[in-house]
Amino acid sequence: MAVVEVQGLSYTYPGADSPALKDISFQVEAGQLLAVIGANGAGKSSLCLALAGLIPTLFHGQMQGAVTVCGLDTRQHHPGQFAGRVGLVLQNPANQLSGMRYTVYEEVAFGLENLGTPRQEMPARIENALQQVGLAGLGERSPYTLSGGQQQRLALASILAMQPNVLVLDEPTAMLDPQGSQALFTIIYKLARAGTTVIIAEHHLEWIASFADRVIALAEGSLFLDGAPGEVLSSPRLLQAGIGWLRYTRAAHLGQDRGVWPVNRALPVTLNQAVKGFQTAQLYLPGQEQDHADPD
Ligand SMILES: Nc1ncnc2c1ncn2[C@@H]1O[C@H](COP(=O)(O)OP(=O)(O)OP(=O)(O)O)[C@@H](O)[C@H]1O
Ligand SMILES: [Mg+2]
Numbered sequence: 001m002a003v004v005e006v007q008g009l010s011y012t013y014p015g016a017d018s019p020a021l022k023d024i025s026f027q028v029e030a031g032q033l034l035a036v037i038g039a040n041g042a043g044k045s046s047l048c049l050a051l052a053g054l055i056p057t058l059f060h061g062q063m064q065g066a067v068t069v070c071g072l073d074t075r076q077h078h079p080g081q082f083a084g085r086v087g088l089v090l091q092n093p094a095n096q097l098s099g100m101r102y103t104v105y106e107e108v109a110f111g112l113e114n115l116g117t118p119r120q121e122m123p124a125r126i127e128n129a130l131q132q133v134g135l136a137g138l139g140e141r142s143p144y145t146l147s148g149g150q151q152q153r154l155a156l157a158s159i160l161a162m163q164p165n166v167l168v169l170d171e172p173t174a175m176l177d178p179q180g181s182q183a184l185f186t187i188i189y190k191l192a193r194a195g196t197t198v199i200i201a202e203h204h205l206e207w208i209a210s211f212a213d214r215v216i217a218l219a220e221g222s223l224f225l226d227g228a229p230g231e232v233l234s235s236p237r238l239l240q241a242g243i244g245w246l247r248y249t250r251a252a253h254l255g256q257d258r259g260v261w262p263v264n265r266a267l268p269v270t271l272n273q274a275v276k277g278f279q280t281a282q283l284y285l286p287g288q289e290q291d292h293a294d295p296d
Contacts, residue, residue, distance in 0.1 A: 002027035002052060003166055003197045008065030011055055020046040022221040023065070029201065030165075033192040035208040036201040036250055038218035039242035041088060044201035045091055047218070048170040051199060052088035053079045084115050087164035091171045091201075093151040096158070097143050104146070104154055105132070105139035111158045129161035132187055134180065148175040157183065160191075167191065169200040171276070173207065185211045205246050209233055209269040217241060234267040248274035255281070 004027065009029045011021040021043050038044050049055040053074040056063040067074040099106045108126045117125065120173040130136050133153035136148070143154055152175045159167065167188065172232045173181040185207050192198045192213070202208055205266050208215060208229055215232040219241040225232045232238075234249050245253070248268045257259030260281050268274040 001030070001031045004028040004199070005068040005072060006051075006065070007067075009047075009050060009067055010064040012062040013046075013059065014061045015101045016061070018221075019062075021050065024221075024223045026063075026216060026226060028197055029182070030197055031192055031195045033189060033200070033211060033213045034196045035209065035212040036218065037205065037208065037232075037238075037243055038200065038201075038214060041220075042218040042241075043221040045170050045219060046200070046221075048168050048201055049072065049093075049285050051166070051168050051175075053077060053082045075095040083111075085164055086166045086168060087159035088168045089152075089155050089159050089170060089172050091174065092187050093148065093155040093175070096160055097151065102142060104141050105140060105141050105144055106137060107154060108158045108161050111162050115162055117162075125161045125163075129157040132160055133157045137203060149177065149180060151177060151208060152229060155291050160187070164196070166197045166199070167225055169198070169202075171201055171203060173202065173204055181207060205243075205269075207244060211217070217243065226266075229271075232265060233269040234292055248258065252277060 006026050009021055009024040010019050018119065024047065027135060035168040036044050036047060036160045044238070046055065049059060050067050051069060053069065055061065057076060057079055070083065072081065072085070081128050090126070098107060098110045099112050108129055109122055112122050112125060127136070130139060133152060133156050135153050135157060143151065146154060152172060156172060172184055173178050176184060181204065188198045188200065189211050212229050215227065215229050216223055217232055217238065222239065224261060225235055225237060233246065234269055238245060246269055252261040252274060255278065256263055261277055265277050
């Protein structure tokens, strides 16, 4: 059964001339890791807000269509009723800090207190969440003394501790270094395999290619591609939408014209796929005969 159902969703911010989201429909099954891609202003953050129920309840504006998460219609339930079911990590972590707690540890505790988590369960959940995001030693620090990347990890830890059924992440790697990004994708991949539904807006296509089960692409508020990473990330339509291709895809595409990428082979989106494709291609370099196929 679909955990997330988006049906004909259009949304216009108050006072805006044009909709930020236009007639979007898709469903997400439990345990799927879905990536949302799109150029700046394409509507990724707006979609994340709609999935967490903040649009339309907190942002008002004009919404058409319906968003149902864990069986609850976002128009009929207050965002508080989604707490524990849906966890949203905002694009800017500074906006996520409660501003009401003195330490990193207390910041993670804050969400659990609001959820009504039993006191005796809290220490293990908090320590586990801080450990998962690599902040285990920083529990006593003020959240405001953390670096941007550490604040991003803290925002994630606060949500992870709540163990939501649906995890919505808006560009969570924006401030993370490559190691931190890999750690984050490893965490969410494991969560998805254990049954958490994960929706992640992300610019870094390389991580998506390696970890996502499915990708949807937005352009100017409309959903224009929906499919497996290999299919969506190698689509020429990404070029027109200002999203671009991974270097592996670009290299193989150039290679097709030069005879070093098999014409009937799908363009690669991961390093492994690229290496395999280039290895199997028959190289007919200028001045070389075909004897390289028979080394002796
Ligand atoms: N609070 C707001 N009021 C009015 N318009 C808004 C508001 N927030 C976003 N928009 C507009 O909605 C459209 C979609 O913005 P959104 O932030 O969802 O895009 P995005 O894909 O997340 O972009 P980015 O990659 O820059 O984060 C843009 O045209 C943006 O200017
Ligand atoms: Mg955004």
